[in-house]
Amino acid sequence: MWTSRLEPQELARAAASAAAAGLAFLELPLLRLEGLAWREIRAVLRDHGLGATCSLGLPKEAKLPDYPERARAFLLEALRVAHALESPLLTGVVYGTLGEPPSRPPGVGDLEAVAQVLKKVAREAQTLGMRLGVEPVNRYENHLLNTAAQGLALLEAIGEPNVFLHLDTYHMNIEEKGFKDPILKAGSRLQYIHLSESDRGIPGSGNVRWDEVFSGLASIGYRGPLVMESFVAVSPEIARATCIWRPVAESPEQLISEGLTFLRGKARASGLLA
Template identity: 75%
Template structure:
């Protein structure tokens, strides 16, 4: 199993100096990769990749669409931003581009999404998926809670969007923080995702250290074992967070004491459960 962590465990600044600190501590903790958020188009991507390689780490990449390129309002802008993000992921050496690639976090809607809205989202992501295939990159759809988007909140909605996109390199990306809000349990939704599950954020109910909140972790890992999950296991917490994500996810107070303790205690907890589940 490959364990990784989101860059925001350590820093909100994706620049070589701060990534180097995160990479050093991640490597010392025994992690295999860092998840790099692609929220800005001026990131020093080649330098970040070099820093990660220096510490023996790989990369994955994630994002939410910026307001000026949100779907379904601005399909051409979203298409252009995602095209840039694919090239950025390729430069990082990331095999995936995942997250809320279908929407903008924290945009409170005035009404439920209409079928035609979801058709626009599916059309744009179908085009992006075909471009991603030429780069050998998979696309992940992450359902997130109702307070952050109205478009895709549950496993079943995520699977429906995958079917509407209809491309084989698109997978489901689950997050236990959001599942704790939107799903009735953990094991059954993971089993429904089945072979379409390609990525998972292991996040506590308060986004703090795994094992200290309300997520039913035994159930999570039982579900992963049942489906024979072999994808990345990513610890996501926000000790440091960019202004965009702080605003979108309403993170206004610390959720963990410090990254060192979060990683050492949280990773040990998750690895112990993974071994116990036979992963």
């Protein structure tokens, strides 16, 4: 929303705005791990009374299922960084690379290879007291996991108790036949959600059926993070991966004043916020 660069000065600006808006944490994208000033970043967050969660997609040189050892090494390093940032979890497209359409559908062997890598990573996360999330995304961004049902099947194949499902309403709007039913089927395995509009812009201004989303979350007794995700400040890497070529909102301030207000209203009405 505020910046695509994990630099202390840039993050300080984002953290000040997030704290002023009453947010509890920032989601930090760990797309590049080299040279990350995690001590300074952690200090900025602490100064503003904010927590952190961490997300990522695999880089091309460590994509799954092609390069399992490289993927495992990258994810283990990302876990260490996330732990240093005091994030309780690492989530996102931990199973693949964004924005690279394949020439064939995924095979059984592909998903088995992914599960084997993520099982090892999940066990390492457990030693750090962390959880690992799996986020299905739409067919144009990755071909391995597109629906909640596919995500749950991968969780079963991984078979580790600290692995959870991470849903995103933007992707659900493309791939699911509705919003409430996948949430109900996920149940307690759903522990993280991106609240993102159908155009990735201001929540409440598009086609996502928000009453279904919040009704489903309330029905399963959801108490995980409620993450407003939008893209105003995008890096070239994020733009390519998500195909965002035009502004989806005027400014972060508009997202906060309109989108966050809308989401908080829905969450309160559903009993998810006091």
